[in-house]
Amino acid sequence: MNGARSVVETLLGAGVDTCFANPGTSEMHFVAALDQARGMHCVLGLQENVVTGMADGYWRMAGKPACTLLHCGPGLANGMANLHNARRAGSGIVNIVGDQATWHRPHDPPLAADTEGMARTVSAWVRTCSAAADAGRDAAAAIEAACTLPGQVATLVLPSDASWDEGGEVAQMHAPTAQPVDGHAIDNAARVLRSGRKVLLLLAGAAALDEGQAAAWRIAAATGATLMADYVIGRVARGRGRVQLERVPYSTDLAIEALAKFADVVLVGAKAPVGFFAYPGKPSRLVAPGANVHVLARPEQDGVAALRALAEALRVPAAAIPDPGPRPEVAGGAPTPEKLAQTVAALLPEQAIVSDESVSYGRGFYKFTHAAAPHDWLHLAGGAIGDGLPVATGAAIGCGGGRRVLSLQADGSAMYSLQALWTQAREKLPVTTVILSNRKYAILVNELKAVGASPGPTAMRMLDLANPELRWPELARGMGVEAATASTMEECASLMKQGFGREGPFLIELLV
Amino acid sequence: MNGARSVVETLLGAGVDTCFANPGTSEMHFVAALDQARGMHCVLGLQENVVTGMADGYWRMAGKPACTLLHCGPGLANGMANLHNARRAGSGIVNIVGDQATWHRPHDPPLAADTEGMARTVSAWVRTCSAAADAGRDAAAAIEAACTLPGQVATLVLPSDASWDEGGEVAQMHAPTAQPVDGHAIDNAARVLRSGRKVLLLLAGAAALDEGQAAAWRIAAATGATLMADYVIGRVARGRGRVQLERVPYSTDLAIEALAKFADVVLVGAKAPVGFFAYPGKPSRLVAPGANVHVLARPEQDGVAALRALAEALRVPAAAIPDPGPRPEVAGGAPTPEKLAQTVAALLPEQAIVSDESVSYGRGFYKFTHAAAPHDWLHLAGGAIGDGLPVATGAAIGCGGGRRVLSLQADGSAMYSLQALWTQAREKLPVTTVILSNRKYAILVNELKAVGASPGPTAMRMLDLANPELRWPELARGMGVEAATASTMEECASLMKQGFGREGPFLIELLV
Known part of the structure; x- marks a missing residue:
């Protein structure tokens, strides 16, 4: 078998x-190998991001990795x-990037680029x-790296001759072992609490x-400790039966205010909170000056096991999670x-998934959705706008289409x-998108005002999206x-119900 | 003045x-500086590419650089x-990329990324x-690097504190001096000819x-020498009054055939032709085995001056460029x-610009357009699909909207x-786009066949764009x-005339 086939079979063998x-x-040899192998679900995206x-x-x-298949250099750049x-x-x-054949690359063909250099900026591995005989082994190592806690981007660059040459060998991945819970960290957290x-x-x-929440x-x-979720987080379990967590606020001022009262902050899979951006005269670190920051579990450790061990060390009894009260009305x-x-809380189906790239509009959504049916809420963790619609799409596929997805999406980032x-x-996915159409980069209009400047015509030309209007339907x-447009909450609720009842996707342009 | 203002004033002083x-x-401080300064035309794009x-x-x-303004790390990645x-x-x-404040970056905020590492993969400079006091000087150096022949991507990373701190100083750029024509290269080319x-x-x-063509x-x-344009080229002057150049073909087989008869290849601003991709058993270099490759002018030298010096050394007389015959009919x-x-040749207005990202459909367009009115033809030089529509847009702005732009655009790459x-x-630009809607990645269907595989259902799921159909209007x-749809050439011609007569943009979906 050729190298490409050995990669595909290695992936399938590991459940990817x-x-x-x-x-x-x-x-193209990789595509041909996907054709020949059985069992790989291939999903096309029309741009790499x-x-x-x-x-x-x-x-x-899904809690397991998918693989990607990207085109050399610039194709990877588009998805970075x-x-x-x-x-x-x-x-x-498992981020697979094709590339120029090993013997062709030194000739610097037009599409040659520093693929590895690009990959390093976004990958842990x-x-x-370098050869077809290694392709299966390299793929297994990539899967292992991807599955290493908390989950990592592992980029395998696959030159075309390593795909097409014969001599490929299927390899088995070795499941990475989680780093053990640190007894000293448990003892220290118990002491603090x-x-x-x-x-x-x-x-x-996790x-x-x-x-983990339980x-x-x-x-x-x-112990009377307060629980919060980090701002930088991919997924939070929410709704009835879950803890009414708030996140550390996005705004530096609000975050400093929210964290001011804590003398000790114990990190469970989180990093110590840092402002998204710097501002003149404001600090980078958001915890109170003089507060102690403790690590219970690093992101690459098992945070749930650490919390269980801590509960045991503290000998705390079982405790029912408080009821959030009745569901709100539409x-x-x-x-x-x-x-x-x-309205979302009123209408969200059981076990729905919310993909949230509402940016500025949605910063207060949590407070009003604790009483919704149990659901998972997915966030833009890295701040690079443009992940809401793709994450919604991939999340739907990750659940085999069995869970309803609501995509709350600002217009500027949707573009x-x-x-x-x-x-x-x-893919006929059960995704309902609500475009929050304010026709500007609202976050930036606010940030510009924070700079002390009221935006003049030149600045507004770079911040407004109203001329021409984007027509989302x-x-x-x-x-x-x-798709359809709503300008009142009644219309929005009616369209949302309609969207949730459909087999495939639906889009609501909400004029806000 | 702050650093941002010094950058803006330095740019304006250099004509950028x-x-x-x-x-x-x-x-945001840079945006505020753009607001305060006078004379910068700011154009918003809704995604960095x-x-x-x-x-x-x-x-x-325009023959001079514009500047960009991109957001840190991932914003740059989107435009790479x-x-x-x-x-x-x-x-x-002059590629200006904002970034985290120098003292904030060590805290690794969520949007921090290896901005310099990303930039190096696509930039010459x-x-x-590192400080507001240097910002003007660094901007001047960036402009100088951008203007160095043949034109370079110069990336200036501007941390936000270098923008907002006071102490900025406007700097003057020093126009780069072109490398002199090489007398030995002229003598050698004359000997070969x-x-x-x-x-x-x-x-x-150039x-x-x-x-250069003259x-x-x-x-x-x-001398009886043959003239060709490189495949890797940004702009070719074409139409009546210009040489009926052909380009080195994209296909490795056709390129080898086209170059087989030449014992000597003299490069004028070009590199020795190399296949876009490698194929098993095919060579990387496209010139005939044993052919001599000579350099008259390297890309960073003045190719026009070198051609003039060569003509003088050869004492060749003036020669009228042959007439291409009558314009074709619609x-x-x-x-x-x-x-x-x-049809394009029949209808193209005088001094139009063609932005060509027709990919597979348009490989034979040159042969039928030599008799068009004089125009410039812009190509996808680097092979990373997705430049046709943006290049058309920027070209229209580069001519102050005074020249008509025709954007010949494949559907897959248009997305x-x-x-x-x-x-x-x-911007109400005079751009007429023709989407060549074949509803597949036609180039890849052919490449997959070349691999020896007839595409099965899994492969076709990654190559067809017909399900659902993209509706371009x-x-x-x-x-x-x-926008409007055409399914016959008569409809296409009628819509093209209509598009060419408009003040603003127009799009024709041509079902091919």
Whole structure:
């Protein structure tokens, strides 16, 4: 068998059975191998950032990596922003990038680029396969790297001759062993929690899902500690039966305020909070000056096991998670963020997934959605806009289409990767998108004001999206997705119900 | 003044008066400086690959660089594919990338990335400004690097504190001096051309424009040498009054055939032709085995001056460029590449610009368009699909909207950067786009067949775009561009005339 076939069989043997792809000429032997092998579900994205964002969303819900198939150099570059987001979310991706044949590359053909150099900027693991005989082994190593906690971007660069040459050998991946829970860290956290000081347990990674929350809640209920989710987080389990977590706020000022009262911050899979951006005269670190930061579990350790061990060390009893009260009612009248959140909480189906790239509009959504049916909420962890639609798409695929996805999406960032809608139509995915159409880069208008300048005409030309207006229903229909416009919450609720009842995707343009 | 203002004033002082932008929070002080300064034309692109592609198209027609304004790390990544293309086309761009404040970066905030590492993969020159006092000087160096022959991507990374701190100083750029024509290279080329052997003069860069062609034609007419344009080329002057150049074919087999008869190849701004991709058993180098490759002018030298010096050394007389015969008539019936090319030749206005990303469909367009009115033809030099629409947009801006642009655009590659249509509508640019809608990645279907495999259902799922169909008129209207569909050449010609008569943009979906 050739090298490409050995890679495909190695992937399938390790349970990697979904391939998000946008191949080019140098990947044609790989495509042929995908054709010959059985069992790989191949999903086309019409631009590479859609491909990598789908792989990220897939990992978050499937809990195992998909592979990508990208075209050499510039094709990888197109997908790097969402690989950056995946890196920050702790998502595992087997990122396969075709490349020039080993003996052709020295001639510097037009599409030759520093593929490895590009890959290193977004990957935890990079290897260029040098021969077909190594391709299977290299693929196994890539899968292992992708599955290493918390999940990593592992880039395998596959020159075309390593694909087409004979001598490929299927390899077995060795499941990475999680780093053990650190007894000293448990003891230290127990000591801190018994100190009587104000303690924050800051959750990220798996610690923010069901089991982690349950263990964390036992600890918090018994010790009086506060629980929060990190701002930089890929997925939070939410709704009835889950802890009413808030996230560390995006805004530096609000985050400093929210963290000011804690003398001790215990990190569970999270990093110590840092401002998204610097501002003159404001600090980089968001915890209170003089606060102690403790690590219970690093992102590459098992945070859930650490929380369980901590609960045991503290001998805390079982504790029921408080009920959030009744579901809100559907809201009416002119749209506001609060009303949209209430309406989402009212209508969200059981076990839905929310892909949230609402950017500025949605910063208060959490407060109004605790009483929704149980659901998972997916966030833009790396801040590179353009992951909402692809993550929604990949998440739907990661659940085999069995769970409803609601994509809450700002208009400016939606334009970064709108091609994802086409894949939603092609795969007939149960994704309902709500475009929050404010026709500007609202976050930047605010940031510019924060600089002390009121935006003049030149600046507004770079911040407004109103001239011409983006017409989302036409854009969606152009890619095969049915769509409609809402300008009141009643219309939005009615369309949302309609969307949730459909087999395939639907898009609502909400004029806000 | 702050650092940002010193950069803006340095740019304006050097004549860099157009800024293609998609800023983020870390660029807000730069945006404020653009507001305060006078004379910078700021053009928003809704995704960074549109921004960088526009800057490329601008350079090709304006003959001077524009600047870009991109957001840190991932924002740059989104624009890298078209920076790769610009690099291969020899286009000068002052690529300004905002970044985390110098004292914030060590805290690894979520959007921090290896911005310099990314930039190096597509830039000839990279510098990170370390303080506001240096910002003006660094900007001047960037402009100088961008203007160095043949035109280079110069990336200036500008941390936000280097923008907002006071102490900025405006700097003057020093125009780079062209490397002198090499007397030995002239003598050698003259000797080769007098040898009586079959000689090819291979033109790229400025040598493929008016004056270069005129000098090259004098040499060819007197010596019997053949003239060709390189495949890797940004712009070719074409139509009545210009040499009927053909390009080295894209296909390895056809290129080898076209070059087989030449014992000597003289490079004028071109590199020795290399296959776009490797194939098993086929060579990388496309010139005949044993052929001598000579350099008259390297890409970083003045190819036009070298051609003139060579004509003088050979004492060749003036020679009129042959007339291409009458303009073709508009074609009718079902669309074919030949009929489309004829129709373009029949209808193209004087001094039009063709932005060609027709990929597989348009490989034979040259043969049928020699008798068109004088025009410039812009090519995808780097092979990273997605530059056609942005280059068309930037080219229109580079001519101040005074020249008509025809964008010949394959559908698959159009989806990579369709957001460019919005900028065309916003800037009311005279761009007529013809989408060649074959609803597949036709080039890849052929490449897969070349691999020896007939595509099965898994492969076709990654190569066809028909399910669902892309509806280009709806996509265009969604971004404010009027559009219509043509399925015959008569309809296409009628719509093309209509498009050429409009003040703003127009899109024709041609079902091929």
